[in-house]
Amino acid sequence: MARLHEYQGKTLLKQHGVTIPAGTVIRKPEEASDALETLGGRVVLKVQAWITGRKALGGVQFAETAEEAESAASVMLGMQFGHFPVQEVLVEECVPIAHELFVSLTIDDAARAPMLLLDCHGGSGIEDRAADVARLAISVTDGIHPQAVRRVLLDSPIPEEHHPAVVDAIEKIIATARTVEARSLEVNPLVILEDGRVVAADCRITIDDYAVFRHPELGIEIARELDHPATMLEQIAYRVEQQDHRGTFYFAQLPIEGHESGRGLIGFHGAGGGGSMMSMDAVSNEGFTLANFCDTSGNPSAAKVYRAARIILEQKGLKGYFGSGSGVASQEQFHSAYGLAKAFNEMKMTLPVVIRLGGNAEDRAVDILEDACRDLPATVEGYRKDDTPAFCADRFATLVDEKAGPGTSDALGRSVPGWVGGAAEAFPIEGGHVWINTSECDADLTAKMAEWSGGLLEDDGNGVPTLAVTPEEAAKADSEFIACEIECLRAGRPVLFVDLPIAGIDTVAEGSC
Ligand code: GDP
Ligand code: MN
Numbered sequence: 001m002a003r004l005h006e007y008q009g010k011t012l013l014k015q016h017g018v019t020i021p022a023g024t025v026i027r028k029p030e031e032a033s034d035a036l037e038t039l040g041g042r043v044v045l046k047v048q049a050w051i052t053g054r055k056a057l058g059g060v061q062f063a064e065t066a067e068e069a070e071s072a073a074s075v076m077l078g079m080q081f082g083h084f085p086v087q088e089v090l091v092e093e094c095v096p097i098a099h100e101l102f103v104s105l106t107i108d109d110a111a112r113a114p115m116l117l118l119d120c121h122g123g124s125g126i127e128d129r130a131a132d133v134a135r136l137a138i139s140v141t142d143g144i145h146p147q148a149v150r151r152v153l154l155d156s157p158i159p160e161e162h163h164p165a166v167v168d169a170i171e172k173i174i175a176t177a178r179t180v181e182a183r184s185l186e187v188n189p190l191v192i193l194e195d196g197r198v199v200a201a202d203c204r205i206t207i208d209d210y211a212v213f214r215h216p217e218l219g220i221e222i223a224r225e226l227d228h229p230a231t232m233l234e235q236i237a238y239r240v241e242q243q244d245h246r247g248t249f250y251f252a253q254l255p256i257e258g259h260e261s262g263r264g265l266i267g268f269h270g271a272g273g274g275g276s277m278m279s280m281d282a283v284s285n286e287g288f289t290l291a292n293f294c295d296t297s298g299n300p301s302a303a304k305v306y307r308a309a310r311i312i313l314e315q316k317g318l319k320g321y322f323g324s325g326s327g328v329a330s331q332e333q334f335h336s337a338y339g340l341a342k343a344f345n346e347m348k349m350t351l352p353v354v355i356r357l358g359g360n361a362e363d364r365a366v367d368i369l370e371d372a373c374r375d376l377p378a379t380v381e382g383y384r385k386d387d388t389p390a391f392c393a394d395r396f397a398t399l400v401d402e403k404a405g406p407g408t409s410d411a412l413g414r415s416v417p418g419w420v421g422g423a424a425e426a427f428p429i430e431g432g433h434v435w436i437n438t439s440e441c442d443a444d445l446t447a448k449m450a451e452w453s454g455g456l457l458e459d460d461g462n463g464v465p466t467l468a469v470t471p472e473e474a475a476k477a478d479s480e481f482i483a484c485e486i487e488c489l490r491a492g493r494p495v496l497f498v499d500l501p502i503a504g505i506d507t508v509a510e511g512s513c
Helices: 004-017 031-039 067-076 126-132 146-154 160-180 208-212 234-241 275-286 302-313 335-344 362-372 389-403 445-454 472-474 476-489
Strands: 003-006 025-028 043-047 060-063 087-091 096-107 113-117 133-135 182-193 196-198 204-209 248-253 264-269 289-291 292-297 318-324 329-332 353-356 380-383 426-427 433-436 457-459 465-469 494-498
Touching: 003 004, 003 457, 004 025, 004 160, 025 031, 025 362, 031 067, 031 087, 043 067, 060 067, 060 362, 067 087, 067 335, 096 160, 113 160, 133 146, 146 160, 146 248, 160 182, 160 196, 160 204, 160 389, 160 445, 182 380, 204 208, 208 234, 234 248, 234 302, 248 302, 264 275, 264 292, 264 302, 275 289, 275 292, 275 389, 289 426, 292 302, 302 318, 302 335, 302 389, 302 476, 318 389, 329 335, 335 353, 335 476, 353 389, 362 380, 380 389, 426 472, 445 457, 476 494
Parallel strands: 264 289, 264 318, 318 353, 353 380
Antiparallel strands: 003 204, 025 087, 043 060, 043 087, 096 113, 096 182, 113 133, 182 196, 182 204, 248 292, 426 433, 433 494, 457 465
């Protein structure tokens, strides 16, 4: 579920004719006094963060003078929720409230209909008054029955003269939710002012993930459930997922407070929900702090797993890399092994790695991973389904302790063979290029490369590999070329390199585009 900030939600309400307080978003404390002046007099300041109950946390404050506004803004802009600092504060005219109503729209899975929750007894503490809240089903074709809303109002302390304006606002709120395909839209409180105007004083909207692509106007970076604004790496990961539909890739960074008192920060790479959870528990039980959650499953390509590993390793302060998932994956695990081996080799991995590659063809997968990483400074160990997550986590802890150096992922950097971008030959594939150092090839090796690439390459007649398929077919074969790259490496003949730069992390090798 993608969430919108309060102000963005209110702006959408306004576009649908709902009255909202005049307001402006600031990012610096010194902007507060200008905002106050423009709004004229008393203002309310509100942190724009994805948290509930801001008022109780000091995230809603009132100010009457420029000094008050600026000092409230500077406190708020210094606040931190999880590891996400408050970056925006909404400064709004403070409106004189006569009545507060709770209005919430959700898609009710049981009722299989949008549901309007309405409470007319004041805003906060709604959780404790669940029994008082009216629930009205909304017809997908005809909307709400105004009469049903009026009945609820008649049963409330709200004077009847205000009822038409409240019904009108609720109809507009429903129209807003419908237009943006909201999964939920809450206005808490919808307020009736002393002069009778009905105003949305707060707004939280979540958009259905599957509808996000229809709403570029909302500017949602990541159509997935996150409890914080997307980090740079999460945005990069999301783009990778959007551009490659082979299997699924999910990456989210986790709160890391207090990791200094534990055994260290680590990168986590799961495969398959339940097994990943078990594995996260196992490695947390060893005292490690997970910098991230990551899942590559559903038969991901080697290229996708490679990119996932690269993104994980881009995080700072990691002491190791722990991968473990379902353990009984039906996907061919060697695709993942190739992708991981490529990432670790490119990064000249120095941190301990334990990967549980349980599942189909696991022996071959473990063999590929360990053999391809044998010359790296790091110890890289692969395990199988019969090795429990707890066992693997324990082994990982031993390796991290043995290493016991000050080194972390901060010191890692990507290295690309010197001949890439130079005299070697290249052809484009989706998302990058394949480079072949033809001057180091011979007929024997070329014959093997034809096999390792699954027939994508053949001997050009002079003992040098050339494409055996059309450029279009080759372009889709990034994972097969990764397999070929790793097999060349294992054979001690690293003559092929798949350059798959990740936008936002790498620059493209010179001359390769
Ligand atoms: P939340 O605590 O995160 O839900 O933040 P809200 O924006 O809903 O504000 C919390 C409460 O502050 C509301 O229920 C109101 O009682 C009060 N409040 C917010 N804006 C105003 C305003 O403009 N005028 C007045 N008088 N009270 C306000
Ligand atoms: Mn609220």
